[in-house]
Amino acid sequence: MASYISSSSLSTVNHVTVALALLLVVFTGSSSAKLSTGFYSKSCPKVFSTVRPVLINALSKAPRLGASLLRLHFHDCFVNGCDGSVLLDDTASTKGEKTAGPNNRSIRGFKVVDDIKTAVEKVCPGVVSCADILAIAARDSVVILGGPNWAVKVGRRDSKTASFSDANNGNLPPPTFNLTNLISSFRAKGLSTQDMVALSGGHTIGQTRCLTFRDRIYNETNIDSSFAKLRQSTCPRNTGGRKNLAPLDIQTPNHFDNKYFKNLLGQKGLLHSDQELYNGGSTDSLVKTYSNNPKTFSNDFITAMIKMGDIEPLTGSSGEIRKNCRRAN
Ligand code: HEM
Ligand SMILES: *[C@@H]1O[C@H](CO)[C@@H](O)[C@H](O)[C@H]1NC(C)=O
Ligand SMILES: *[C@@H]1O[C@H](CO)[C@@H](O)[C@H](O)[C@H]1NC(C)=O
Ligand SMILES: *[C@@H]1O[C@H](CO)[C@@H](O)[C@H](O)[C@H]1NC(C)=O
Numbered sequence: 001m002a003s004y005i006s007s008s009s010l011s012t013v014n015h016v017t018v019a020l021a022l023l024l025v026v027f028t029g030s031s032s033a034k035l036s037t038g039f040y041s042k043s044c045p046k047v048f049s050t051v052r053p054v055l056i057n058a059l060s061k062a063p064r065l066g067a068s069l070l071r072l073h074f075h076d077c078f079v080n081g082c083d084g085s086v087l088l089d090d091t092a093s094t095k096g097e098k099t100a101g102p103n104n105r106s107i108r109g110f111k112v113v114d115d116i117k118t119a120v121e122k123v124c125p126g127v128v129s130c131a132d133i134l135a136i137a138a139r140d141s142v143v144i145l146g147g148p149n150w151a152v153k154v155g156r157r158d159s160k161t162a163s164f165s166d167a168n169n170g171n172l173p174p175p176t177f178n179l180t181n182l183i184s185s186f187r188a189k190g191l192s193t194q195d196m197v198a199l200s201g202g203h204t205i206g207q208t209r210c211l212t213f214r215d216r217i218y219n220e221t222n223i224d225s226s227f228a229k230l231r232q233s234t235c236p237r238n239t240g241g242r243k244n245l246a247p248l249d250i251q252t253p254n255h256f257d258n259k260y261f262k263n264l265l266g267q268k269g270l271l272h273s274d275q276e277l278y279n280g281g282s283t284d285s286l287v288k289t290y291s292n293n294p295k296t297f298s299n300d301f302i303t304a305m306i307k308m309g310d311i312e313p314l315t316g317s318s319g320e321i322r323k324n325c326r327r328a329n
Helices: 002-028 047-061 064-077 110-122 130-144 164-168 179-187 193-204 210-219 225-230 257-267 272-276 285-293 294-309
Strands: 205-211 246-248
Touching: 002 130, 002 294, 047 110, 047 130, 047 179, 064 130, 064 193, 064 205, 110 130, 110 210, 110 272, 179 193, 179 225, 179 272, 193 272, 193 285, 205 210, 205 294, 210 225, 210 272, 257 272, 285 294
Parallel strands: none
Antiparallel strands: 205 246
């Protein structure tokens, strides 16, 4: 009897433990578990078919916008999770993320986000978050520019605030980072070294300013000399030209492909951080793989984009669905 009681109470303890463990999984893992590809299938079945044509039209006139939108999603997710905070304008009481160091005079695409939001609000008012619009727009941009397709997970809600200091202080990796720094910066967001290298392949599209690569093209030695000269021609050493643009991918800046990795093999990475991925370190072999095997790059990029999109979303009754992506309701 005694043994029966004790084994019964043991099994009760076990049940409690299991229940607690399950609760823990539900609550800590809930953030990403709550996102799903079908989140809007009843509440806004036309969301995807509404977003896509706005972007096809915008990118046909200005393909760089695709790059800018991909980057917006990244900068949103790395600062307090994918919560649309990067889209908030400054208010009288809070300075937002737009003018933080990594973003100031550099992130763009807000007008097309507004256009998408307007189109989506017309078909289902008050349903689709701005954070989800960024995730969908990033995927669509990649697809429209010739890259891989995947089903985007949605169900994020929008933050009511943004944080200038969180966007300034260490969440977003600067282009001066070395490989070790890059790996730990992504690790801090739950992303692996493979995710980091694959996501850096986002630099197969888009542009960067002279001030971010000036040191590299004048001072670094792991750079192809004719490539350095070419970039120096529009990025003077001393003064001026800070805002002059150059493509991150010298070959096909408006096409999402694996040329970025081929460039790295030829020491034609434009940012210091780009070339760090192929500079005699632990990621050299992965860069080689991606440069030889576009399919492997596509698959790993998709995996990493989904993981990045899962970073700390607001779900359930947290946050809100903003009416205007630039301000809290
Ligand atoms: C690995 C660490 C990364 C660093 C250090 C980095 C740094 C930068 C810098 C400095 C610029 C140019 C900013 C300017 O001159 O205005 C840039 C542009 C860009 N980044 Fe990254 N980035 C990183 C990762 C990523 C990731 C994960 C993505 C997306 C998957 C991404 C997508 C882009 C795109 C598309 C552009 C061009 C944007 C445009 O043309 O408007 N980057 N990045
Ligand atoms: C953003 O950049 C502009 C132009 O360089 C500068 O005047 C402004 O002070 C910067 N903002 C912040 C918050 O650093
Ligand atoms: C990378 O940079 C950090 C400083 O940010 C430095 O401590 C570290 O030694 C560097 N690592 C390598 C391998 O150069
Ligand atoms: C290159 O290195 C020199 C010497 O360290 C430094 O004075 C200069 O500011 C660096 N950058 C450029 C663009 O020359």
